[in-house]
Amino acid sequence: MGGTTSTGQSAYPTVRVYAERYCSGVAGLVLIDPWHEDVPAAMVNFFRSNPPARAGLSGEMNDWLNEFHSYVQAYQAGHAPPMMQWDIRAGDQQARSVRPFGKLPVVVVTSRFNMFSGMGEEPTVTYGQRMTQVFATQQTKLLKISSNSRQSFFDLDDPNNKAITETEVEEAAVRAVLDAARRGTPLPRSIPVP
Incomplete structure (x- = not known):
């Protein structure tokens, strides 16, 4: 039995291609806040009805939002530059060609953390939500890559949260994937975090 592949957002397409090519050496996947190839189209639609100026941001966060807005527009137009040294568009094209993984255990860890929550004003917080x-x-769509997949949500700002960290959620997902792979069983309906 192989190991578990764990990834962040930008590396997701590469991991999916790797898992297809070397499936006999992959026990399962834990995708942490992964990028889905439909994100750019979804964000272009979002920005049409929610222009970045409505976010009410300033400084670095405003610059980041405007850069991301420009990036997804360029992506949709077919001429996006590499982002964080990754050719996301090329990776997305490869990921679209990957077949589903059958019963390979896959956990998609999705953060509901609102990056604008500490920015004060209500319009900014709502925009971030x-x-x-x-x-x-978009990340929910990744559940289709396996018939043995689950999505685990967490929000570090949730007042009802059991004081868990992102690392604890990731470790629980890896344990669940390895356990399901070792036993040859389905993933549990929810991923237990100690």
């Missing part, structure tokens, strides 16, 4: 939901919706 809507944007976070777009990403979460």
